Amino acid sequence: MTVATRTAKGCVAAALMVCAGTAAAADKEPIEIGMAVALTGYLASFDGQLVDGVKLRADSVNAAGGIDGHKLDIHILDDASNATTGVTVTNQLLNQFNVSVMINGLSSAQNAAIEPILERAKVPQLDGSVLPPNPKWAFDINLLDERPDALEVDYAAEKLHAKIIALVYSQTPYGQNAAKFMRARAEKLGMRVVYSQAVEPSVTDMSAQMAALKAASPDVVIDKLTGSTHIVEGKAAATVGLRVPLILDPDDLPTIQKTVEAYPNSVFVATPPMAYPHIADPATKEACAAFIATYQKTGRSMAAITGTTVGWDGVRILAKAIESAGTTGGDKLRDALEQTTVQGCNSLYKYSAADHYGQNEVPNEVQIARMNGGDVEIVYNEPGLKLAE
Numbered sequence: 001m002t003v004a005t006r007t008a009k010g011c012v013a014a015a016l017m018v019c020a021g022t023a024a025a026a027d028k029e030p031i032e033i034g035m036a037v038a039l040t041g042y043l044a045s046f047d048g049q050l051v052d053g054v055k056l057r058a059d060s061v062n063a064a065g066g067i068d069g070h071k072l073d074i075h076i077l078d079d080a081s082n083a084t085t086g087v088t089v090t091n092q093l094l095n096q097f098n099v100s101v102m103i104n105g106l107s108s109a110q111n112a113a114i115e116p117i118l119e120r121a122k123v124p125q126l127d128g129s130v131l132p133p134n135p136k137w138a139f140d141i142n143l144l145d146e147r148p149d150a151l152e153v154d155y156a157a158e159k160l161h162a163k164i165i166a167l168v169y170s171q172t173p174y175g176q177n178a179a180k181f182m183r184a185r186a187e188k189l190g191m192r193v194v195y196s197q198a199v200e201p202s203v204t205d206m207s208a209q210m211a212a213l214k215a216a217s218p219d220v221v222i223d224k225l226t227g228s229t230h231i232v233e234g235k236a237a238a239t240v241g242l243r244v245p246l247i248l249d250p251d252d253l254p255t256i257q258k259t260v261e262a263y264p265n266s267v268f269v270a271t272p273p274m275a276y277p278h279i280a281d282p283a284t285k286e287a288c289a290a291f292i293a294t295y296q297k298t299g300r301s302m303a304a305i306t307g308t309t310v311g312w313d314g315v316r317i318l319a320k321a322i323e324s325a326g327t328t329g330g331d332k333l334r335d336a337l338e339q340t341t342v343q344g345c346n347s348l349y350k351y352s353a354a355d356h357y358g359q360n361e362v363p364n365e366v367q368i369a370r371m372n373g374g375d376v377e378i379v380y381n382e383p384g385l386k387l388a389e
Contacts, residue, residue: 028069031328033058033318034099034123035074036089036110041081042201042227046252046307047105050128051076053311054103056294067319070328075099079110081201081227086110087117094121100329103141103314104128105307106226108174111138122330124337126314128307130174135356139337141314143250143346144359147385148269148366149178150185152222152247155267155368155380157189160245162219166195168209168233169224178224178249194218201229206236214242221246230255234262250366252306253376260371270369270376273309273345278378281348281363288345313344 035054038047058072066072075097079086086107093099094117102118102125104111111125112132118125119137128142156162165186169175175198183193195216197209210233213221221244225233230251237246248259248268260266272279272288279285291312295305317340322328325336340358341350347365349358368380 028066029328030071030073031067031101031322032097032099033072033074034090034093034097034102035076035104036079036086036093036102036107036114037076037105038081038107039076039078041079042229043081043106045227045255046128049252049304049307050103050105050311050314052300052304053308053313054315055311056298056308057312057315060294061315061319067322067328068326070322072315079105079107081107083107083109083113087113090114090117094123099123101318101333102126103311103318106142106174108172112173122334124329124334126318128310128314130177131356132173137334138356139317139351140357140359141317141344141349142310143271143366144357145174145178146181147359147364148250149181149224150385151269151366151368151380151382152249153182153185153189153191154382154385156220156222156247157186157191159368159380160220162191164192164194164216164218166197166213166216166218166221167193167224168197168199168206168213168221170226170229171198171200174226175224182222182224199225199229201226203229203232206232207239210236210240210242214240218244220244223247224249226251227255230259231262234259234266237263247368250306253303257303257371257374267368267370267379270367270378271306271309271346272365273305274376275365275367275369275378278367279365280381280383281365283343283348284345284363284365287343291345309345313342313346313349316344317342317349 038044062071077089079089105128108129111127111129115132125138126141127138130145131138131140167179169179195213246266250269250271256268272284276288320342321336321340325332338351338353347359348362351358364385367378369376369378
């Protein structure tokens, strides 16, 4: 894959756009895929990995002749971790590059804002974030958020024997939805929430919030944050002299490592690729092994695979839906996505009209881990996790 030109459709080379494959190399029209993702800002670490995963899988698909002879062209524009910018670049992707499907990152606010735009254009979006409220044209390609949310709360109750907890969450749909879920689950388990605070994703200092949290005297802190905000939280917790355990939401491993360095009394939710080979479900373990075998050939750091697997899975999901639909976009592709089942690195994805997350009835493979030197050490898992309990 190169940052180059596509002579058939005038693809302009730019630092923020990558074109996968060339029109001249395919007998059929290419599939134009848009990505409104964070190349800068607080989400850039994860979204950058997601882009790498999309490109890596697209390279494999194109090398094998594409999807039913259609090569994949990937157009990537920077949303700068900002929902308003995300709307602007989405319109550019639709109007300038005529994309027929979108693969987007962690900005839940952006993905909710563009859903009506994409519905009018009949362009499905595969999202790495929590889905919009009415996701007719949106499908999740990341972990179902309620699984790590429930796991964090259950770990606090069962292993830390916490009675009083604090919640810190992102001022986004992603964080707000999780805070409601975690509060309800904590209270059902007999725990009391003494502090619950939303923070702006772009915050650079959380000392005031951590000081107020410390004064509330919780037994444990559970967070629903993303990207560099985790590191800001860890540094602030150390600055104010917090001593209680901090349970971190899933993130890429380099971010987790930096947070743990700042605040060592931290554990985190490990996704299957992070925990590999410690994965109970054989199919998920096999999918991770296949990805890792390809990824290792690139020479990239294994610490950066968390988001990469989401992009990799996203292209596999899209490819199967396109093969089933016999078309590269529109209503038929959306309908095919609702009937697609793919074993991914992070989960089995089994979509339906009622489940655009595709994970309501599949094995749970998220676990609680800690960093032991440079290694991920599993400390708690819950294979029989029930979200409705």
